[in-house]
Amino acid sequence: MLTDCDLVIFDCDGVLVDTEPITTRLVAECVSEMGWPIDQAYAAEHFKGRPLGELCDRVGERIGRPCPELAEIFRERMYAEMESTRIGTIEGAAELLDALGALPSPPAVCVASNGPRRKMAISLSSAGLLDRFGGMDSPVIFSAYDIERWKPDPGLFLHAAASMGIEPSRCVVIEDSTSGIEAAVSASMRVIGLANLTPASALRERGADLVVGCLTELLPMLRC
Numbered sequence: 001m002l003t004d005c006d007l008v009i010f011d012c013d014g015v016l017v018d019t020e021p022i023t024t025r026l027v028a029e030c031v032s033e034m035g036w037p038i039d040q041a042y043a044a045e046h047f048k049g050r051p052l053g054e055l056c057d058r059v060g061e062r063i064g065r066p067c068p069e070l071a072e073i074f075r076e077r078m079y080a081e082m083e084s085t086r087i088g089t090i091e092g093a094a095e096l097l098d099a100l101g102a103l104p105s106p107p108a109v110c111v112a113s114n115g116p117r118r119k120m121a122i123s124l125s126s127a128g129l130l131d132r133f134g135g136m137d138s139p140v141i142f143s144a145y146d147i148e149r150w151k152p153d154p155g156l157f158l159h160a161a162a163s164m165g166i167e168p169s170r171c172v173v174i175e176d177s178t179s180g181i182e183a184a185v186s187a188s189m190r191v192i193g194l195a196n197l198t199p200a201s202a203l204r205e206r207g208a209d210l211v212v213g214c215l216t217e218l219l220p221m222l223r224c
């Protein structure tokens with residue numbers, strides 16, 4: 001699949017950078033403080049990879065009052081924590097980028113995230129991956145906030161492909177969340193599911209063409 005495409009679209013959180021343990025813990029903490037006690041596992045299962053606005057809506061319904069302040073409280077804590085912690089790289093991400101770049105006809109690569117650009121900048125830089133995509137001003141870094149459409153809406157992936165001049169059928173998406181798999185399927189793109197936090201069965205059910213437990217499993221198919 002990866003040797004027969006023109007663009008590989010990487011999700012950011014959970015595919016390139018190991019931010020999900022931080023964000024799911026903070027979601028659980030903030031939501032619990034608003035009056036709906038949930039743990040990190042629940043936050044990961046129900047809110048990982050979903051738009052922050054949707055989280056506020058769900059919590060508001062649950063506690064019986066709107067809570068738009070939740071987004072700001074969560075973001076402030078997330079930035080504070082990410083700026084004071086070294087964010088790890090997802091295992092195999094750097095090797096996969098190297099292997100794609102070494103193909104005889106390398107596909108283009110880009111990043112497409114539901115997160116804001118500031119979060120992408122902090123995490124990709126901390127993990128040592130930002131330079132590989134040409135920095136935050138590079139035309140291959142896409143945030144859902146740029147177009148105000150969040151996965152599972154396919155808009156972000158379609159925007160990325162169109163910006164890079166590549167047909168959706170020639171794109172392969174790599175995603176770790178069910179919302180990202182849904183977005184890729186809706187965009188008529190092929191999609192590889194990375195089952196590091198979300199169960200493989202859940203990614204397959206949403207339509208992943210291939211599911212791996214670790215990005216290193218993709219390396220053998222790139223060796224010529």
Ligand SMILES: [Mg+2]
Pocket residue numbers: 011012013014015049175176177180
């Ligand atoms: Mg993700």
